[in-house]
Amino acid sequence: xxxxxxxxxxxxxxxxxxxxxxxxxxxxxxxxxxxxxxxxxxxxxxxxxxxxxxxxxxxxxxxxxxxxxxxxxxxxxxxxxxxxxxxxxxxxxxxxxxxxxxxxxxxxxxxxxxxxxxxxxxxxxxxxxxxxxxxxxxxxxxxxxxxxxxxxxxxxxxxxxxxxxxxxxxxxxxxxxxxxxxxxxxxxxxxxxxxxxxxxxxxxxxxxxxxxxxxxxxxxxxxxxxxxxxxxxxxxxxxxxxxxxxxxxxxxxxxxxxxxxxxxxxxxxxxxxxxxxxxxxxxxxxxxxxxxxxxxxxxxxxxxxxxxxxxxxxxxxxxxxxxxxxxxxxxxxxxxxxxxxxxxxxxxxxxxxxxxxxxxxx
Amino acid sequence: xxxxxxxxxxxxxxxxxxxxxxxxxxxxxxxxxxxxxxxxxxxxxxxxxxxxxxxxxxxxxxxxxxxxxxxxxxxxxxxxxxxxxxxxxxxxxxxxxxxxxxxxxxxxxxxxxxxxxxxxxxxxxxxxxxxxxxxxxxxxxxxxxxxxxxxxxxxxxxxxxxxxxxxxxxxxxxxxxxxxxxxxxxxxxxxxxxxxxxxxxxxxxxxxxxxxxxxxxxxxxxxxxxxxxxxxxxxxxxxxxxxxxxxxxxxxxxxxxxxxxxxxxxxxxxxxxxxxxxxxxxxxxxxxxxxxxxxxxxxxxxxxxxxxxxxxxxxxxxxxxxxxxxxxxxxxxxxxxxxxxxxxxxxxxx
Numbered sequence: 001x002x003x004x005x006x007x008x009x010x011x012x013x014x015x016x017x018x019x020x021x022x023x024x025x026x027x028x029x030x031x032x033x034x035x036x037x038x039x040x041x042x043x044x045x046x047x048x049x050x051x052x053x054x055x056x057x058x059x060x061x062x063x064x065x066x067x068x069x070x071x072x073x074x075x076x077x078x079x080x081x082x083x084x085x086x087x088x089x090x091x092x093x094x095x096x097x098x099x100x101x102x103x104x105x106x107x108x109x110x111x112x113x114x115x116x117x118x119x120x121x122x123x124x125x126x127x128x129x130x131x132x133x134x135x136x137x138x139x140x141x142x143x144x145x146x147x148x149x150x151x152x153x154x155x156x157x158x159x160x161x162x163x164x165x166x167x168x169x170x171x172x173x174x175x176x177x178x179x180x181x182x183x184x185x186x187x188x189x190x191x192x193x194x195x196x197x198x199x200x201x202x203x204x205x206x207x208x209x210x211x212x213x214x215x216x217x218x219x220x221x222x223x224x225x226x227x228x229x230x231x232x233x234x235x236x237x238x239x240x241x242x243x244x245x246x247x248x249x250x251x252x253x254x255x256x257x258x259x260x261x262x263x264x265x266x267x268x269x270x271x272x273x274x275x276x277x278x279x280x281x282x283x284x285x286x287x288x289x290x291x292x293x294x295x296x297x298x299x300x301x302x303x304x305x306x307x308x309x310x311x312x313x314x315x316x317x318x319x320x321x322x323x324x325x326x327x328x329x330x331x332x333x334x335x336x337x338x339x340x341x342x343x344x345x346x347x348x349x350x351x352x353x354x355x356x357x358x359x360x361x362x
Numbered sequence: 363x364x365x366x367x368x369x370x371x372x373x374x375x376x377x378x379x380x381x382x383x384x385x386x387x388x389x390x391x392x393x394x395x396x397x398x399x400x401x402x403x404x405x406x407x408x409x410x411x412x413x414x415x416x417x418x419x420x421x422x423x424x425x426x427x428x429x430x431x432x433x434x435x436x437x438x439x440x441x442x443x444x445x446x447x448x449x450x451x452x453x454x455x456x457x458x459x460x461x462x463x464x465x466x467x468x469x470x471x472x473x474x475x476x477x478x479x480x481x482x483x484x485x486x487x488x489x490x491x492x493x494x495x496x497x498x499x500x501x502x503x504x505x506x507x508x509x510x511x512x513x514x515x516x517x518x519x520x521x522x523x524x525x526x527x528x529x530x531x532x533x534x535x536x537x538x539x540x541x542x543x544x545x546x547x548x549x550x551x552x553x554x555x556x557x558x559x560x561x562x563x564x565x566x567x568x569x570x571x572x573x574x575x576x577x578x579x580x581x582x583x584x585x586x587x588x589x590x591x592x593x594x595x596x597x598x599x600x601x602x603x604x605x606x607x608x609x610x611x612x613x614x615x616x617x618x619x620x621x622x623x624x625x626x627x628x629x630x631x632x633x634x635x636x637x638x639x640x641x642x643x644x645x646x647x648x649x650x651x652x653x654x655x656x657x658x659x660x661x662x663x664x665x666x667x668x669x670x671x672x673x674x675x676x677x678x679x680x681x682x683x684x685x686x687x688x689x690x691x692x693x694x695x696x697x698x699x700x701x702x703x704x705x706x707x708x709x710x711x712x
Contacts (some may be wrong), residue, residue: 099612
């Protein structure tokens with residue numbers, strides 16, 4: 001079992017409030033990814049769950065038991081740190097054994113657990129080395145191994161891949177996903193990399209400035225971001241956001257007009273919008289297509305075209321200073337200063353009201 | 363040999379003597395003489411007899427006058443290199459001396475007495491070591507007892523210093539509490555108070571707790587050193603907090619974190635403090651002199667002081683025993699200076 005419930009969690013350092021009223025339920029065996037820009041409070045939240053820090057207000061429960069005032073050691077969780085935090089003066093084997101010795105586990109069982117973890121993580125070959133003699137990837141495995149041998153109710157991972165090089169990060173990410181599948185233990189994973197979040201998570205929690213912006217399955221966040229921040233944060237390259245004016249709105253369709261003769265009828269619940277309201281139109285770069293002019297297309301000036309082979313990333317501006325990025329499937333886009341005609345399919349558009357909240361699709 | 367010459371005359375750019383070459387050579391050579399001169403003189407003089415110590419001008423190396431047994435004289439006679447009136451020089455033995463005239467005999471022909479003005483002769487000297495300066499104190503002076511006291515004081519004081527200072531440094535570097543920085547400031551501030559200022563109050567305190575005239579009275583007041591706390595704290599600040607958090611997640615108690623994580627990782631700084639502490643406690647003189655009054659409790663440094671009496675000072679013994687008491691400190695520096703430099707560097711920047 002590994003259910004974790006957070007209720008009305010606040011954390012303040014003096015007058016500075018880091019977390020505002022966090023409510024979160026983590027299901028048993030779930031891989032929950034906390035994602036957000038640096039300084040958004042995601043690591044603080046993880047430390048609160050770990051018990052390394054105490055909330056100013058609120059309640060933390062693990063499997064229904066209130067652990068708000070229980071020490072880190074008693075919570076039965078294991079943590080993987082960003083810097084790995086391996087004890088440099090101990091061998092890998094001693095690193096793995098340290099936590100088990102502290103709970104006075106019999107020597108035989110410690111050895112069995114280490115052997116099992118070493119086999120699973122393929123670290124058996126360097127059990128007698130010191131962390132200083134290991135590469136970054138090997139240290140990472142040992143850090144995970146130290147969590148695994150504890151057989152915890154849940155794993156807490158604090159940006160575990162951020163110190164690895166790009167290639168290793170991708171392979172370790174896949175291994176982590178496989179490990180989660182095999183252990184079927186709850187994992188809470190903190191990252192600022194939305195690609196990691198998308199690929200690993202059962203559910204993603206997007207945080208900003210100490211608040212939860214949206215919780216949902218990766219594709220739900222991608223397809224229906226709740227607000228401008230989530231829309232901009234999830235997905236790469238970022239979603240294009242264009243300022244538009246509402247021309248007419250009804251229960252089923254919202255007609256908007258924007259820069260560069262942009263005009264679109266979006267199927268959305270426009271009952272809260274009035275004609276003349278400011279709104280923001282969002283469209284993902286991959287959803288933009290090349291067009292031969294005509295209705296529903298906009299004219300843009302190309303400022304840069306990056307030919308990647310399978311696709312071309314076009315940076316353009318509409319009507320002066322509205323930037324637009326489009327990922328087009330074709331090759332041979334003319335670069336710099338040339339006009340281009342782009343089609344923005346209304347079905348793929350996201351509409352946000354003047355407060356930045358999503359206008360629900362119909 | 364040519365390698366040594368090349369090394370000593372190495373110059374900037376390799377051609378000609380730039381003025382900076384001359385200055386740095388003089389500077390380094392002067393430093394060598396100033397720093398090593400007294401030590402060499404001390405070691406040399408420690409092998410001199412009392413008579414030799416009084417010779418003017420003083421010499422670096424110990425010499426003894428050469429003597430020879432001459433037929434017809436009971437005692438061996440001192441040999442002199444004599445300049446005879448005819449201009450030749452000859453080695454003669456002194457039979458007796460009257461005023462400025464010495465009656466000399468040739469050891470080969472003991473019956474002819476030659477009268478020589480003492481200005482015309484030089485004693486024949488050769489290098490000789492008065493090793494009895496070293497052997498005598500071991501027999502008559504309680505060297506071994508003093509040594510035992512000194513070793514006891516040094517070892518116990520160092521162990522307690524390391525333990526208490528590292529615990530203070532751990533708290534001051536790894537826990538956040540109200541008044542932490544003020545506490546640190548106060549501790550470092552005590553560096554400005556010299557021993558002589560607090561000597562009298564300290565004596566009353568030690569007297570009040572009944573530690574006068576005991577080795578613990580020498581040890582305990584010295585174990586809390588601001589330098590040690592500062593040194594260790596600065597080093598411990600470089601130990602990442604994540605390690606402590608990891609240990610907390612690993613069910614380690616705060617004591618285990620200190621004992622099994624922080625202490626082993628602070629080993630370089632501990633080594634430096636241990637070296638310092640050994641040197642300080644070994645060389646301590648004033649405080650043990652004040653606290654200890656029974657002779658059998660004296661440490662080496664205080665014991666040495668007994669050679670300096672009110673009426674005469676037995677320099678030859680003092681010098682010899684000073685050399686002996688210097689040996690441990692010198693050994694510590696020779697073998698551990700690597701740790702001192704790296705440890706001090708590590709506590710500041712890293």
